[in-house]
Amino acid sequence: MAKWDNMLSMLWMLRSGRKLTAAQIADSLEISVRTVYRYIDALCASGVPVIAESGHDGGIRILDSFKETPLFFNSLELKALVDAFKFAQGAGYPYTEELQSVLKKVENGLHDEQRDDLSRQTSGLDVIVPARPPSATRLLRDLEQAAKEGRTVRIAYRKANADQAYERELDPYGLAYDRNEWYAVAFCHRSQGVRTFRVDRIEWLEQTELRFDQPLHFSASTYLRDQSEREREADGPLTVICIEGESDALNAICAHWHLRHYLNERSDREARFLLDVPTMNKYLPMYLITFGTAIRVREPIELKCKIREMAYGIAKHYDNNTD
Known part of the structure; x- marks a missing residue:
């Protein structure tokens, strides 16, 4: 368990009101007694009134006046918050300023070690923010x-x-x-x-x-x-459309505003769609031919033939022997 998760678990154990020895906490969390005392120091630095009493009836406890639990996040949780802000900003989310203010409050409550770790964790991902009118x-x-x-x-x-x-x-x-x-x-x-x-x-x-x-x-x-769904040409019959090709080309086809709703299966080199035949015949040949040799239609034969006929017609149109 990560450091911050252990600290939060220890805090909840102490909030039960019972006195616990360092050994009991260490056994429960499967950490060393020395680590327990380091966590106590960190909790005290965060404003948690942890009391360690020595003697026969001693133990570790929290003052009864303590009501608030400080926020502890592990490194992946903090990274998720920052990355979510980046995506929200890239999407033009209308409350990015408020979201940024929340992140500032969270960051202000972090220890130096957490801040450094957060900087390392979030340095590898960026979202390009498109130009949008104010x-x-x-x-x-x-x-x-x-x-x-x-x-x-x-x-x-x-x-x-x-x-x-x-x-x-x-x-x-x-x-x-x-x-x-x-x-x-x-x-x-x-x-x-x-x-x-x-x-x-x-x-x-x-x-x-x-x-x-x-x-x-x-x-x-x-x-x-x-x-x-209503923009389909007909209710049926449905046919399986299998397309193989380069990753970038398949990504573009699978993200198409209409086709993505009919994606049935996807692998690194292949995508399968389930679509009605009239819609396939009306729209797909013209769309898929724009990808050139980056893709290949594996099935159905009907779609392959239509694309072949279209390609032949284009080649004939530009034949050097024609005016």
């Missing part, structure tokens, strides 16, 4: 607040490749982070239905006086998954 944080906070309060908002929303933004009134149901983007799932008054809006395409947002009732047990992430 307004993104405020938009995410306002949308989350509106969802919590059941308040309708008015936004200016610009669709992809649109020349201008259009005003809409939304009842925000929730936020979800997917495909490296933030999405607001909301009831759109203009469309009279639930729609998904990319937050980075919202040019401005203002609160209104209108109120709405949040659907019971609504989940933005579940809605996004269900929406992807």
Whole structure:
């Protein structure tokens, strides 16, 4: 057991109110008596009033006035906290400043040994923070607040490749982070239905006086998954699609916003999907051919033939004998 776990275990043993000898604690934690006394010194330095009484009825105890338990984290727990902050920051989490403040409080309570260890543990992982407009944080906070309060908002929303933004009134149901983007799932008054809006395409947002009732047990992430499922061309029949190839190419295919929902099995060199035939025929040949020789479709034969025909058509189009 790691040092900090042992110290916390010893603290809980002493909080039982019983006097314990150093030997009893050492036997229980399977450590040496000398280590027990080092832990006592560390607990005292943390503000825990540990008393060691000598004599026949002596022992180690904690003053009855002690109520608070100091926070002890092992090195992996501390690393997880810092790494989680890095990922949250990379995702544009709207409360990264507050999260950073929490980490500062935790770090201020660490011993020098823990701080040095934390620095070593977290130096090997970085998350590249994408450029996001300063307004993104405020938009995410306002949308989350509106969802919590059941308040309708008015936004200016610009669709992809649109020349201008259009005003809409939304009842925000929730936020979800997917495909490296933030999405607001909301009831759109203009469309009279639930729609998904990319937050980075919202040019401005203002609160209104209108109120709405949040659907019971609504989940933005579940809605996004269900929406992807509905975008299939047909309900069946289903077929197994087996693709082998280079790791980077397979990673890109498995992370595709639509295909990833149908990933059935994955290894280092192969990925298997379960998808309906109409969707496969309509979308996959054009998509998969963009990977060139980095991948190879193993099955079904139907998909291999369609990609072959498409490649042949492209080659014929660029044949030197044609005008």
